[in-house]
Amino acid sequence: MKNETGTTPKFKMKTSVHSEPALNELFFDGIRDLYWAENHLLKTLPKMIKAASSAALSKAIENHLKETEGHVARLETIFDIMGKEPIAKKCNAMEGLAKEGEEIIESTEAGTATRDVGIILASQKVEHYEIASYGGLLQLAATLGLTEVATLLEQTLEEEKAADLILTEVAEEGVNYQASEES
Template sequence: MATQSKSKDSKFKELFIDELKDIYWAEKHLVKALPKMSKGATSKKLADAIDKHLEETKEQIKRIEDVFEILGMKAQAKKCEAMDGLVKEAESILEDTEAETMVRDAGIIIASQKVEHYEIASYGTLVAFAKKMGMGDIADLLSKTLEEEKKTDVSLTKLAESEINEEAAAE
């Protein structure tokens, strides 16, 4: 019975590591995409919010690398099909909307929030897994990122509701 339990634990840890590789790829891919979204924004507040998230994302990548180090592994990325699709969708919004409009900004916020929600789901699961495996130090690192993602989502919602959506609807 102990062998079966050990096998289940290692499969669970394998799943955790696989998801960690996935979000590592996602964050690295996002670092390349965020500057395009910032450049495409009309609103200075939106561009600033995206730029702030870019800097946070760079720190989040370092945290993931720290997690790999704690696990005694070299940081590895595995293509995240979900983030790849979300970034392609964001690029499509930039292509399909007129430059320097609030409609484009509303689209950028939609795309950004889809990314945030994916990240919140991913980090929430990784934190729960780390806690379940008794890896409190890893859970703490990933929790910092989870909280940043939640704050970014809230700030995007406030920006959309306070001005962007109203101006976009009037265009």
């Protein structure tokens, strides 16, 4: 079965939309959590851009900031599809990951590749959290028969994976080596 983008989804759809209320609530709780997380990133990513000295790293984070705006919009679309108000639930994991990123910035010297490596590491931790969250919710949406929601989650999941790969490329293409050469 092909979706509207012409690709075959990588998940199995349940045909019935009737499901256990507790499972639906768990799903919505995850969506609310991601909504808070993505909105928090909209405030955090500009700080990372400002702290980065590598042009490639700054550009990668700037691009992901624009994508993150789209992620928030997709989540709002999901709330709309489900007939729910877009209400965020504080994401303790994202709050902790963002704080860790801020601590890296505070503990490293401005303008160094070492700081850039730290920003990459902190950013990849965020991406991996998001990949796990979107991946799990995608499968749950499929189980619940929420085809349109699953498609939106899959789009964001693919963008999160791509962002992680770009960060790896920035590290591999020089930032890590430059940091190893700093005294």
